[in-house]
Amino acid sequence: MTVVPSTHGERLAAFENVNFSYEDGTEALRGITLDIRKGEQIALVGGNGSGKTTLAKHLNGLLKPTTGRVIVKGSDTRKEQVANLARIVGYVFQNPDHQLFCSTVAEEVRFGPMNFGLAEPEVERRTERALEIMTLERLKAEAPLSLSLGDRRRISIASVIAMAPEVIILDEPFTGLDAGEAESLMDVMREMNRQGTTIILITHDMRVVAEHSDRVIVLSHGRKVFDSKTRTAFSDLKLLRECGLIPPPAIQVAHHLREYGVSPEITTVEELADELARVLREQQ
Numbered sequence: 001m002t003v004v005p006s007t008h009g010e011r012l013a014a015f016e017n018v019n020f021s022y023e024d025g026t027e028a029l030r031g032i033t034l035d036i037r038k039g040e041q042i043a044l045v046g047g048n049g050s051g052k053t054t055l056a057k058h059l060n061g062l063l064k065p066t067t068g069r070v071i072v073k074g075s076d077t078r079k080e081q082v083a084n085l086a087r088i089v090g091y092v093f094q095n096p097d098h099q100l101f102c103s104t105v106a107e108e109v110r111f112g113p114m115n116f117g118l119a120e121p122e123v124e125r126r127t128e129r130a131l132e133i134m135t136l137e138r139l140k141a142e143a144p145l146s147l148s149l150g151d152r153r154r155i156s157i158a159s160v161i162a163m164a165p166e167v168i169i170l171d172e173p174f175t176g177l178d179a180g181e182a183e184s185l186m187d188v189m190r191e192m193n194r195q196g197t198t199i200i201l202i203t204h205d206m207r208v209v210a211e212h213s214d215r216v217i218v219l220s221h222g223r224k225v226f227d228s229k230t231r232t233a234f235s236d237l238k239l240l241r242e243c244g245l246i247p248p249p250a251i252q253v254a255h256h257l258r259e260y261g262v263s264p265e266i267t268t269v270e271e272l273a274d275e276l277a278r279v280l281r282e283q284q
């Protein structure tokens with residue numbers, strides 16, 4: 001397994017040899033050890049049932065390890081209240097309807113900060129800002145469950161943004177969003193990351209992984225089978241195939257052009273164009 005040490009800041013969370021079994025005996029996590037550092041943009045990938053959601057729920061204390069430990073900001077999640085962990089790790093559920101329970105959009109978004117016991121003006125400030133970021137102002141007074149899946153998704157994200165956590169986990173957030181909405185969600189996340197928020201994105205979209213993550217963690221049958229910089233991940237086609245991952249077209253083209261001196265360590269169309277220009281210039 002390839003492990004490239006992270007160059008990011010302080011350690012926010014650590015999994016120490018975590019195993020987790022559901023009540024029916026399903027072993028969903030097996031021997032997971034990893035660190036998460038401030039400022040990272042992590043893509044968590046793997047087939048259906050590989051343990052991504054189970055791992056994510058361990059980070060905010062919704063699930064506790066059967067054996068091993070999860071440490072968040074120095075505290076063992078088994079000893080810490082879920083309410084305290086929610087200030088550090090915000091989890092956007094795979095299914096927004098598992099997260100929405102208030103009668104209006106504004107109440108839904110206000111719920112988290114209000115529960116933290118923040119002063120009313122601060123609750124309002126955060127609510128307004130989160131509604132604005134997710135372009136929900138217009139829908140403030142609507143009932144969340146009467147809205148479209150895309151709107152419900154954006155409400156669930158806004159309610160996590162309003163809690164201003166240090167880590168935001170998005171669990172397959174593109175279901176129900178069109179391409180434009182998905183792109184603007186990733187723009188929002190990129191900006192939050194620029195301001196210091198750690199982002200963990202669970203997705204099957206390899207183009208998004210290539211363009212919006214700096215580290216890729218791959219799970220298979222509850223085990224971590226790969227953990228490295230995104231660039232390194234996409235330069236190893238054999239490994240990607242073993243993990244059942246298909247790189248985006250720009251990266252596939254770079255691989256086909258390796259014999260001409262093109263580096264496969266690119267992550268975007270723009271980088272491929274630059275790399276081609278470099279190689280062609282050098283051959284003149």
Ligand SMILES: Nc1ncnc2c1ncn2[C@@H]1O[C@H](COP(=O)(O)OP(=O)(O)O)[C@@H](O)[C@H]1O
Binds near residue numbers: 052054
């Ligand atoms: N509530 C549950 N009870 C029993 N087994 C579950 C439960 N939730 C998930 N699982 C099982 O745990 C494994 C990991 O699931 P999950 O973490 O949801 O994977 P992923 O998010 O990668 O699709 C799968 O085998 C799944 O069927």
Ligand SMILES: [Mg+2]
Binds near residue numbers: 052053054094171
């Ligand atoms: Mg899942």
